[in-house]
Amino acid sequence: SAVISQKPSRDICQRGTSLTIQCQVDSQVTMMFWYRQQPGQSLTLIATANQGSEATYESGFVIDKFPISRPNLTFSTLTVSNMSPEDSSIYLCSGRDRGNYNEQFFGPGTRLTVL
Amino acid sequence: AQSVAQPEDQVNVAEGNPLTVKCTYSVSGNPYLFWYVQYPNRGLQFLLKYITGDNLVKGSYGFEAEFNKSQTSFHLKKPSALVSDSALYFCAVSSLSGAGSYQLTFGKGTKLSVIP
Numbered sequence: 203s204a205v206i207s208q209k210p211s212r213d214i215c216q217r218g219t220s221l222t223i224q225c226q227v228d229s230q231v232t233m234m235f236w237y238r239q240q241p242g243q244s245l246t247l248i249a250t251a252n253q254g255s256e257a258t259y260e261s262g263f264v265i266d267k268f269p270i271s272r273p274n275l276t277f278s279t280l281t282v283s284n285m286s287p288e289d290s291s292i293y294l295c296s297g298r299d300r301g302n303y304n305e306q307f308f309g310p311g312t313r314l315t316v317l
Numbered sequence: 318a319q320s321v322a323q324p325e326d327q328v329n330v331a332e333g334n335p336l337t338v339k340c341t342y343s344v345s346g347n348p349y350l351f352w353y354v355q356y357p358n359r360g361l362q363f364l365l366k367y368i369t370g371d372n373l374v375k376g377s378y379g380f381e382a383e384f385n386k387s388q389t390s391f392h393l394k395k396p397s398a399l400v401s402d403s404a405l406y407f408c409a410v411s412s413l414s415g416a417g418s419y420q421l422t423f424g425k426g427t428k429l430s431v432i433p
Contacts (some may be wrong), residue, residue: 206360233419244407244425245361294360298419305351306421308361 204229206309208295214315215285222281223312225295230275235296236268239311245294251278285316319344321410323424330398331432338393338427340408350391351409351421352382361407367391378402398431405429 205228215221225234234251249257249270257270272278282289295309320343330336342348349368353361365376372384382393391408408424 235420245423247420250420305363305366307363308353310360313358 204231204297204299204307206295206297206307208293208309208312210312211310212313212315214317216317217286219285220281220283221285221314222279223293223295225278225280225309227276227297231297231299232275233298234272234278235298235306236270236278236280237294237296237308239292239294241291248280248293251280282314285314287316290314290316319348319410319412319422321408321422321424323406323408323427325427326425327428327430329430329432332400333397336395336398336402336429336431338406338408338429340391340393340424341389342391342408342410343389344410344412346412348389348391349411350382350384351411352376352380352391352393353407353409353423355405355407355426357404364393364406398429400431400433403429403431 207226209224236248237245238248239245247260248263248268249259251257251270251272253272267283269281292311292313294311296306298306322341324339328338351366352364354364355361364380365374365382367374367384375381380395382391384391405426405428407426409421411419411421
């Protein structure tokens with residue numbers, strides 16, 4: 203399976219600022235996803251990053267708060283905008299192999315703390 | 318809507334003993350089932366999956382899982398636990414039919430502690 207890297211690995215941010223998280227896959231993938239994992243919680247899907255078009259957001263998540271880009275088949279960014287302490291979480295990038303519609307692999311995550 | 322239940326927040330087992338981490342699911346259509354493991358400060362690592370075929374699936378690090386359609390379960394098992402197996406385990410399901418096809422839905426996770 204492909205390998206995903208994320209930058210930054212962690213950050214501490216001030217309330218009201220924005221942070222952009224980068225996700226790089228070492229091979230082309232059909233689908234990319236962004237998840238949030240709040241402390242002690244499971245993974246919640248934020249959106250599906252679609253190459254060349256607007257991301258598809260899950261209920262409770264909006265583009266103004268979490269704008270996503272996916273300029274090609276190996277790269278995506280997630281921005282957490284106008285942050286508040288409630289946004290403190292781990293953000294995980296995920297991809298699905300081009301040749302396998304069922305197995306997803308994950309990046310190491312970005313641990314975000316908002317003060 | 319599809320869902321996954323992991324009824325145990327934590328499982329404790331002595332090193333060398335068999336371990337079981339429970340998972341039940343609900344989907345419309347045929348389920349695709351997965352187990353992932355998360356070590357502290359790390360992302361999720363794929364362990365194994367059930368797509369079709371044999372109900373007993375073998376995966377990484379000596380883990381296996383048994384698909385039981387009548388009980389809608391997919392419990393994770395290992396014959397002899399290692400201290401290094403201590404981690405957070407997530408069960409996940411996706412389905413080919415209905416809204417959200419191919420999207421994974423995760424359980425809340427089970428923390429496994431293997432005691433030396």
